[in-house]
Amino acid sequence: MEKHWALVRCTCGSAFGSPRGARRACPHCGSTQGSESKFFESPDELSDAVAKSNLPDGIAQEVESKLSIQEAKAETKSTMSRGGPEAIRRILKQSTSSDGTLTVESLSRELLKEGYEEPTAERVIGSAELEGILIRKGPEAWIWLQ
Ligand SMILES: [Zn+2]
Numbered sequence: 108m109e110k111h112w113a114l115v116r117c118t119c120g121s122a123f124g125s126p127r128g129a130r131r132a133c134p135h136c137g138s139t140q141g142s143e144s145k146f147f148e149s150p151d152e153l154s155d156a157v158a159k160s161n162l163p164d165g166i167a168q169e170v171e172s173k174l175s176i177q178e179a180k181a182e183t184k185s186t187m188s189r190g191g192p193e194a195i196r197r198i199l200k201q202s203t204s205s206d207g208t209l210t211v212e213s214l215s216r217e218l219l220k221e222g223y224e225e226p227t228a229e230r231v232i233g234s235a236e237l238e239g240i241l242i243r244k245g246p247e248a249w250i251w252l253q
Contacts, residue, residue, distance in 0.1 A: 109147035112153040117141035120170060122160030124153040195231055199240070200222070208248045209241065 115125050117133040118140045125131035127146060132139050147153040198221055202214040214228035226234075232249055235241040241249040 110148050112150055113143035113149040114145040114147070114153060114156045116144045116160075117139040117222050124150070124157045194221075194227075195235075196240075199231065199235060203251065208244060209250070209251050210247050212247070 111127050112131075113125050113127040115123055115131065115133070117123065117136060117138055119133060119136040119138060121133060121135040122144075123134055125143070127143065129216075130139050133141055139198045145156060147156060156230065163226075191192070198217045199209065202217040203209045204213065211232060214231060218226075218228055218231070230239060236243065236249070239252055242252050244250045
């Protein structure tokens with residue numbers, strides 16, 4: 108069988124299928140400047156190849172969004188370390204009432220008293236929960252695990 112089907116690489120970076128030599132316009136940008144890079148015997152093979160060729164873009168986007176999540180996490184960490192885990196823990200202790208519970212409100216008050224605008228009480232409690240220091244006791248109250 109002859110290879111009548113072409114995978115066209117457009118200058119815009121997208122790939123699409125076309126009958127060989129047809130110079131079909133790119134469905135992405137409308138350009139006819141694409142170059143036929145691979146040839147196939149059947150439209151099925153061609154559509155597989157087109158799907159694969161366009162895949163890296165999607166993967167790249169996924170990787171990018173994962174990276175930004177990692178950056179956000181790193182930022183949270185550096186914010187915490189600026190206050191210092193010991194300082195944060197001391198403030199947590201100070202915010203704990205005599206019955207051993209801690210609330211966002213009491214923590215906010217202590218953080219402000221110490222001059223912290225960042226991290227917020229919600230964030231400190233969130234981290235403490237993740238680290239297993241605090242456990243949620245009610246809708247607005249936490250108790251110490253350690
Ligand atoms: Zn294009």
